[in-house]
Amino acid sequence: MGQRIGVALIGLGTVGSGVVQILEDAVGRDMRLQSVDLVGVAVRDLSKPRTVAIGSDRLTEDALTLIENPEVSIVIEVMGGVEKPYALIRRALELGKHVVTANKALLARHGQELFALAKANRVQIRYEAAVCGGIPVLQPLQQCFGANRVTSAIGIVNGTTNYILTQMADRSLAYTEALAEAQSLGYAEADPRADVDGNDAQEKIAILSSIAFRLPLPELDQIYREGISAIALGDVRYAQQLGFAIKLLAFAVRQSDGRIDLRVHPTLVPLEHPLSRVDGAFNAVVIEADPVGQIMFYGPGAGGGPTASAVVSDVINICAELAYPVQSAVAEAIDFPGYLPIGEVRTRFYIRLKAFDLPGVIGHFGRIFGDHGVSLESIVQKNPHGEAAELVIITHNVQESQMRSALDEIREGTYLKEFCTAIRVLPEG
Ligand SMILES: NC(=O)c1ccc[n+]([C@@H]2O[C@H](COP(=O)([O-])OP(=O)(O)OC[C@H]3O[C@@H](n4cnc5c(N)ncnc54)[C@H](OP(=O)(O)O)[C@@H]3O)[C@@H](O)[C@H]2O)c1
Structure with missing residues (x-):
């Protein structure tokens, strides 16, 4: 047997316990384990x-001393949080130890600095688990897509919101009922905001885009974010009638001018698109790259x-590189024209609103959309009851800023009883 490699594990919760189970039962897995x-x-x-059975001689509440142990050459951080793991990982890298982390919240905020520190200390920091958990997506993008130019990465990267939206679609649960069920099953935290408000997906698309486009990590405020809490069961039903599923999608799309469009928001996905069939807590990412074409990663x-x-x-992989070291590259933004502001994104929209059922109401809204350059694909009146009529509108491709100015005018007008939802629509294919 060759050189022994000492590993420190920081955190023994859901992920840490899974790591111990694998490390303590290496037979039949990769020989290097x-x-x-x-x-x-x-x-x-x-x-x-x-x-998991782990002797008290190997358990400690003192993570720092464990990291500093000279027998440790790889530190696995699966404790969660931001500031504490940041300090511990910094220390590990400064001591010349390799780091593996599953912590997207930490990387999305301090990743670039930690990558530079790792490079300066000639060690690696790896984070496959930080995006889409068990699905290998970062390393395939780095290695197997090396000959390609990635044009887009679009995916369902948050299982909690996908579970909630799936239960709304399949079992007609209201949003609050589906969320409560996700919490009781352990898919959602007691405080679900990081998932349902799209923050978790925002952190993941930040990391995924930097790998896909070989760029430094973007700042989180460069990524437009919208969560799912405003989605009503009625929207899910209308979307189904129109041939769509509603999914929380994360987008990283290269524009023809080189800028990158990064955003997270609920999206109407055509039923013939493979992402529409990703249900429950599963994740999937569709990568478009030249010349390979479209590849979908799917799994838990x-x-x-x-x-x-x-x-x-x-x-x-760190063990493999310890045997045969290769220079790891830290992305640098050379001639990168920047990120696309959300106002410049072009997409179709689904709009639902309640209007007073007055003569000329459809013409009124049609004129406002037309005045702002928003062309409509369809406008349907649903469930007229009493004096209010529900209108479901699908637009053609429109620039987001024009749509926003049209909606601002609609919100101020007298025909509107209640504005309900505006959801972007994913192109087919
Ligand atoms: N769970 C998933 O499916 C999943 C998927 C992808 C990524 N991740 C990421 O993986 C990380 C861990 O998630 P998890 O679900 O395994 O969390 P978890 O179940 O809450 O476990 C956290 C562990 O860290 C330990 N810990 C917390 N503070 C510590 C400290 N100051 N010093 C030493 N240990 C400390 C806790 O100790 P005690 O047990 O003593 O409380 C616990 O064992 C997070 O960054 C998460 O975002 C999780």
């Missing part, structure tokens, strides 16, 4: 019962076992 020694595991509370985006699979594969 047999040279990995789990030196110790740091937790927050030693008295907590554990689902979270969970202890799947996420640990990605974490441990990063450990194996």
